[in-house]
Amino acid sequence: MSTATRLPVEQAGPAPALKVRSLRKTYGGAVALEHLDLTVRVGEVHALLGQNGCGKSTLVKSLTGVIGPDSGTVEVYDRQVHLPVEAAHEHGIAVIHQDIGLVDEMTVLENLGANARYGTRLLLPVNTRRERRIYTELMDRVGFHFDLDAKVSTLSPSERALVAVVRAMRLMPDDAAGQLFILDEPTAALPKPEADRLLTLMRTVADLGSAVIFISHRLAEVMEVCDRATVMRAGRDVLETRIEDTDRAEIVAAMLGRRMDEFYPDPPNVTPGEVRVAVDALTGPVVRDATFHVAAGEVVGFTGLAGMGQEELANLLGGATETVSGTVLVDGADLTGATPSRIIDAGMVLVPGNRLRDGIWVAGSAEENITLPVVPQLRKRGSVSNSLIRAKAEELMAGVGVHPHDPERPLGGFSGGNQQKIVFGKWMQLDPQVLLLDEPTQGVDPGAAKDLLGRAMDAASSGSAVLVFSGEHEMLAAICHRVLVLHEGRIVAELSGADLTEESLLAASELDHAAVTASATEGAA
Amino acid sequence: MATSTTAPAGSGTPEKSAARRKTDVSGLFEKWALVGALVVLVAVCMATIPQFRTASLFTTMLNAQSLVLLLALTATVVLRMGDFDLSISQTMVASAAVIGQLTTNGTSPAVAIPLALALGACVGLVNALLVVRIGVDSFVATLGSYTALAGLSYLITDSRIVAGASDGFINFSRSQIAGIPLITWYAWILVIVLWYVYQRTPLGRYSLFIGGNRNAATLAGIPVNRIRTGAYVVSGLLAAFLGVCFFGYFGAVDPSAGGQYMLQPFAAAFLGSTAITVGRFNAWGTIAALYLLTVGITALQILGAETWVTNLFYGLALMLSVAAAKIAGRRRAGGAK
Ligand SMILES: Nc1ncnc2c1ncn2[C@@H]1O[C@H](COP(=O)(O)OP(=O)(O)OP(=O)(O)O)[C@@H](O)[C@H]1O
Ligand SMILES: [Mg+2]
Numbered sequence: 001m002s003t004a005t006r007l008p009v010e011q012a013g014p015a016p017a018l019k020v021r022s023l024r025k026t027y028g029g030a031v032a033l034e035h036l037d038l039t040v041r042v043g044e045v046h047a048l049l050g051q052n053g054c055g056k057s058t059l060v061k062s063l064t065g066v067i068g069p070d071s072g073t074v075e076v077y078d079r080q081v082h083l084p085v086e087a088a089h090e091h092g093i094a095v096i097h098q099d100i101g102l103v104d105e106m107t108v109l110e111n112l113g114a115n116a117r118y119g120t121r122l123l124l125p126v127n128t129r130r131e132r133r134i135y136t137e138l139m140d141r142v143g144f145h146f147d148l149d150a151k152v153s154t155l156s157p158s159e160r161a162l163v164a165v166v167r168a169m170r171l172m173p174d175d176a177a178g179q180l181f182i183l184d185e186p187t188a189a190l191p192k193p194e195a196d197r198l199l200t201l202m203r204t205v206a207d208l209g210s211a212v213i214f215i216s217h218r219l220a221e222v223m224e225v226c227d228r229a230t231v232m233r234a235g236r237d238v239l240e241t242r243i244e245d246t247d248r249a250e251i252v253a254a255m256l257g258r259r260m261d262e263f264y265p266d267p268p269n270v271t272p273g274e275v276r277v278a279v280d281a282l283t284g285p286v287v288r289d290a291t292f293h294v295a296a297g298e299v300v301g302f303t304g305l306a307g308m309g310q311e312e313l314a315n316l317l318g319g320a321t322e323t324v325s326g327t328v329l330v331d332g333a334d335l336t337g338a339t340p341s342r343i344i345d346a347g348m349v350l351v352p353g354n355r356l357r358d359g360i361w362v363a364g365s366a367e368e369n370i371t372l373p374v375v376p377q378l379r380k381r382g383s384v385s386n387s388l389i390r391a392k393a394e395e396l397m398a399g400v401g402v403h404p405h406d407p408e409r410p411l412g413g414f415s416g417g418n419q420q421k422i423v424f425g426k427w428m429q430l431d432p433q434v435l436l437l438d439e440p441t442q443g444v445d446p447g448a449a450k451d452l453l454g455r456a457m458d459a460a461s462s463g464s465a466v467l468v469f470s471g472e473h474e475m476l477a478a479i480c481h482r483v484l485v486l487h488e489g490r491i492v493a494e495l496s497g498a499d500l501t502e503e504s505l506l507a508a509s510e511l512d513h514a515a516v517t518a519s520a521t522e523g524a525a
Numbered sequence: 526m527a528t529s530t531t532a533p534a535g536s537g538t539p540e541k542s543a544a545r546r547k548t549d550v551s552g553l554f555e556k557w558a559l560v561g562a563l564v565v566l567v568a569v570c571m572a573t574i575p576q577f578r579t580a581s582l583f584t585t586m587l588n589a590q591s592l593v594l595l596l597a598l599t600a601t602v603v604l605r606m607g608d609f610d611l612s613i614s615q616t617m618v619a620s621a622a623v624i625g626q627l628t629t630n631g632t633s634p635a636v637a638i639p640l641a642l643a644l645g646a647c648v649g650l651v652n653a654l655l656v657v658r659i660g661v662d663s664f665v666a667t668l669g670s671y672t673a674l675a676g677l678s679y680l681i682t683d684s685r686i687v688a689g690a691s692d693g694f695i696n697f698s699r700s701q702i703a704g705i706p707l708i709t710w711y712a713w714i715l716v717i718v719l720w721y722v723y724q725r726t727p728l729g730r731y732s733l734f735i736g737g738n739r740n741a742a743t744l745a746g747i748p749v750n751r752i753r754t755g756a757y758v759v760s761g762l763l764a765a766f767l768g769v770c771f772f773g774y775f776g777a778v779d780p781s782a783g784g785q786y787m788l789q790p791f792a793a794a795f796l797g798s799t800a801i802t803v804g805r806f807n808a809w810g811t812i813a814a815l816y817l818l819t820v821g822i823t824a825l826q827i828l829g830a831e832t833w834v835t836n837l838f839y840g841l842a843l844m845l846s847v848a849a850a851k852i853a854g855r856r857r858a859g860g861a862k
Contacts, residue, residue, distance in 0.1 A: 066743055089746065101744030103737030105804065110730055114745040118727040125725040167745075362740075412740075 015078040017042045017211030023072030032058040034235035045212045047222045050232035051445045052417025053403050056215050057098050060184045064088040064095045094171035098184040098416050100164045104153035112167045138166050158306040161189040177209025184215045188443045191471025194306045199225040217445050219248045256447045264478035265454040268461035270297040276465035282326035286312040288489035294465040301476035301483035302469045309489035314438040314469040318350025319343045347433030360411050367393030367407035370426045400425035416443045438469045473505040559800035563817040570824045590819045591708040596790035598715050599763040601806040603756050607736035608663035613764040614786035615674035616648050620768025622678045625687035625778040645765025649758035657753045678780040688777035698773030708770050719808040792843045799850035
């Protein structure tokens with residue numbers, strides 16, 4: 001619990017890779033970091049944990065010089081770093097920021113080199129062939145390949161996350177020790193197998209004599225890969241511990257300041273009603289021949305490896321991409337190839353996964369964002385009423401627990417998890433009959449995730465059909481009645497009942513038939 | 526459980542690569558459509574209009590449009606960052622006014638030219654202060670500096686046309702190499718320099734990054750504000766240098782000349798962004814666009830059109846090509862909306 005008791009041990013060992021003392025950062029009047037101490041040792045993967053908005057990304061941005069802290073000290077490998085940090089990479093700091101930082105209209109290759117000055121000087125020519133070779137090798141190491149000439153706008157959220165990973169790896173030479181590598185929720189948009197590959201990579205880097213700071217809300221992977229953890233609450237460090245000495249319950253209690261026994265809500269215990277969504281042979285970008293039914297009161301998951309079609313299926317159903325063939329019926333109404341506005345009118349709502357592209361208007365205020373779908377209803381005598389908007393926004397923000405409760409703040413001023421809550425609240429207010437959730441808990445802390453999912457479960461028990469598209473197997477196994485697994489755009493397995501476990505989902509995603517044969521043959525509803 | 530050993534989940538499914546090949550062909554068409562139009566237009570003009578078969582017409586065309594070309598190239602420097610610098614044409618005139626006023630009153634060009642360049646750098650810094658530091662919208666801020674500089678030009682010249690440029694200035698712009706005036710050579714050199722910077726260097730890509738998503742650029746560790754400030758200063762300096770060319774080219778300065786150079790360079794730059802590296806402001810596209818416009822206008826004028834045809838032609842060509850590029854881009858994006 002206390003850092004003090006550990007200090008002597010620390011001093012006996014080698015110099016820490018990072019030593020942060022009394023770091024403080026305020027935005028206007030609001031305190032984001034109050035008094036933060038953090039020590040990261042050489043050779044360890046150090047988890048930085050805490051609720052949404054507790055200041056994790058603020059710390060990262062302070063270390064990489066994106067923002068300047070108000071006071072405090074930072075030492076990297078025993079060298080005092082002048083604040084605000086300039087040229088972080090010269091201190092051996094490499095980072096994947098939470099917002100990933102890619103430019104849609106540029107190619108993957110052009111995005112990749114941006115943090116490494118394309119391997120050259122500002123006004124010297126870029127050696128494109130060498131750039132290609134470097135990134136092809138790095139992609140081999142992560143085991144994932146994308147077209148280097150594709151525009152980033154064509155990539156799915158998980159592919160974008162992988163681009164960011166590959167980009168940061170360039171700054172992390174695997175032979176060199178003495179680096180500090182910071183990953184701010186790199187796995188939030190990654191399905192389990194890809195996330196695992198990244199975790200192994202982090203482990204390797206740490207073992208070679210660097211240090212890794214790993215931020216994640218997925219405690220399972222934290223327990224699996226990290227050596228130590230620092231838990232933050234409201235801008236302070238409240239717990240520093242070795243992972244072996246703790247468990248998830250203790251960590252969550254430290255994060256939230258209260259104990260939480262179950263991490264996920266249970267699926268509603270209702271007998272499925274009439275069929276709400278009937279999809280037949282649906283084909284579109286990536287998706288091939290998808291056929292399934294979802295009944296009222298059912299919670300159905302869709303998963304697969306990155307790029308296997310689950311994200312695309314969500315977009316297709318929500319009207320974000322064009323249907324090639326097949327039919328979609330919602331409550332008997334034909335919505336095949338309908339526009340998003342018709343789909344929404346029919347009661348089917350998509351909470352998109354690519355928050356920064358499809359979900360929010362970063363410069364707009366929280367209230368403008370959250371009331372967007374209902375603005376036409378918030379009128380007094382014909383014109384839009386600010387007071388009605390304010391009232392509605394406050395009600396919605398309180399409903400999903402947005403922190404801070406500040407309707408006027410631009411969305412960009414909220415932490416990642418709170419942005420996700422606003423997106424969620426924006427769509428839940430429509431009381432959708434069919435709820436399409438694409439990575440609904442992406443970047444949301446365990447406490448808030450339980451709340452958000454609880455709300456979706458409530459919708460299901462009152463008769464909505466809930467479709468969850470996600471790579472988080474643990475969550476799917478906990479909240480779904482059944483889960484359909486996609487591979488190369490086709491539905492290849494369906495798991496339910498006792499066969500529906502985190503392990504069986506992973507096995508089915510990887511087409512490991514031996515492990516799933518027992519359960520892979522059930523028919524659709 | 527830990528790491529999977531399955532084959533990499535490639536995103537290059539056969540359907541996708543076939544789709545890419547198709548877009549490659551239409552992409553190629555998009556890239557070269559403007560250049561193709563220029564070639565066809567020249568060929569048609571040469572076949573149907575006798576004057577087009579004389580070399581002197583071509584030198585006249587090159588010569589007459591070099592200033593606009595230089596301004597258009599200058600405009601791309603800031604445009605690439607997603608900002609505007611509307612003040613360039615007026616900076617050019619003000620710089621020419623400083624040089625004209627000083628040198629015709631006996632000051633040495635060795636003093637007058639650095640002063641004019643300093644003026645350009647100052648304009649750039651003020652623009653950067655407003656846009657980068659304070660965060661004023663660049664369109665508004667540089668419209669302000671444009672207007673202020675217009676006033677300044679009148680003040681410097683006492684609202685008169687300053688004539689009597691020395692031979693040195695005139696030769697600086699009008700001497701010929703291989704039958705082509707120097708001012709045209711300057712434009713061509715600038716095309717090559719900008720092409721190199723834009724296309725080949727990290728700085729060129731950074732500028733796109735900044736224009737594409739400023740926040741992403743910051744997170745990638747790019748010194749966004751320093752580069753944006755630099756762009757405004759370079760833009761101001763180039764514009765002041767154009768003042769020297771301007772004074773030599775006309776042999777005089779008319780303080781009211783800024784207006785007629787204000788929008789054409791932007792039209793050419795926008796038009797140029799629909800060619801070569803499509804969707805991005807680029808040097809070769811800009812020069813192709815400008816020559817296409819020049820040939821079209823010259824042909825119309827030879828056929829008897831009046832001077833108003835210039836603006837009409839510029840405007841229509843811009844509207845058409847930008848709309849065409851948008852439609853092509855949408856088709857290229859395929860299913861995604
Ligand atoms: N640009 C900004 N302006 C004002 N306040 C900000 C800004 N950025 C962050 N904050 C505030 O600072 C606090 C810390 O935010 P931060 O992004 O560091 O949280 P976090 O721990 O990374 O959360 P998450 O897990 O949701 O990503 C939050 O209360 C947030 O609202
Ligand atoms: Mg964060």
